[in-house]
Amino acid sequence: MKFRSKMIDVGCLNHFTRVVNTIAKLNKTCVLRLTPDNLYFVLSGKVSNGGVSMWCELLQVNFFDEYQIEGVSPDANEICLELAPENISRALKTAQNAKSVKIKLTKKHCPCLTLAADLPSLSSVSRVVTHDIPVDVIPRRMWHDFKEPSMPDFDVSIYLPPLKIMKNVVDRMKNLSNYLVIEANLSGEMNLKIETDLVSVTTHFKDLGNPPWGDDASQSRSRDMEAMAHTRVDIRKLQQFLAGQQVNPSKAMCNIVHKRIVHLILLHEDVSLQYFIPAVA
Structure with missing residues (x-):
């Protein structure tokens, strides 16, 4: 299971930051679902129990200059991670003037999304700020809870x-x-x-x-x-x-x-x- 991506365009970085900030305001935890073409932020509340639910879909090619994923298996090329969106939001705040931002799935003391921002420097030495964001990897047997909700039969x-x-x-x-x-x-x-x-x-x-x-x-x-x-x-x-x-x-x-x-x-x-x-x- 591997994931790595890179953003260089400042406009794309700022837009991605605004999306993440919006998600962070809606709930303390959510699921980040990664596929070859899209990223999804998912909150699967049980409506019958009074919980809200959310589905946010991003087309990765409109945000990332590099994007590589190897899912849990060839026939299931995706990764589902539970995380606190506020942690990504805080990390992105330090990256607003970055020359590039890399995000990849790593294994530290626990599974992490590691965000590395290459910041401008007055010297020839690069200045990289790294954030390790803890995540929980969701097993494949639970993925059915995080599929796109069907359009309700509205009045x-x-x-x-x-x-x-x-x-x-x-x-x-x-x-x-x-x-x-x-x-x-x-x-x-x-x-x-x-x-x-x-x-x-x-x-x-x-x-x-x-x-x-x-x-x-x-x-x-x-x-x-x-x-x-x-x-x-x-x-x-x-x-x-x-x-x-x-x-x-x-x-x-x-x-x-x-x-x-x-x-x-x-x-x-x-x-x-x-x-x-x-x-x-």
Whole structure:
């Protein structure tokens, strides 16, 4: 089992850093799945137990100048590692001005992802800062838990309003309640609502647009365009998602499975991030 990669382009390094920083804000631990073509950051929470889940996909060729992997076997050319994304985030902070960054799988006192940043130096002697990030290698028999989640059979899909505006709204609502209702319809309308014994607050968004999903478009015509699908969620989980965003997506969408799941999707030209927040009673 071998993995080594190298980044030279500063823009790619900064973009990769923003992605990792976003992942680090969402959870303390996650799984890094490495394949010949892609990297995946995966959080496989059990929605039935109230846990969030996440799937972030990166096309390696858009980030790395060199990338080599030898998986556990020829017929399973991939590696799954459990780690703390915050550790990678901290290591990358020291590498922002690096001439190059190498990341490889090593064996120290335990399995590690070793990140070596070649930093600028005033002398002819190179200055390399190395970080050993502990990881747990996940055995192949457990890989089925870290496959791409299937698209839920949603009732409404809608484009999100600007994430900064949405974050400001949710930050204010969090002071009033622990729970928030997200509702939307097929006419491009979305509402964020909190209701307690003392207060009821609703923020309305209009003209957001509804993504075309191929075959689902014909199904949507048979639905009431004004009917709202809604799901009540833990407001802290939504706030956590919005607070950590550094991906700068070109598209941001929300799929709602009525009273069950809120499925958030961020799309960038070389990154996609899916986040699932289960309903609370």
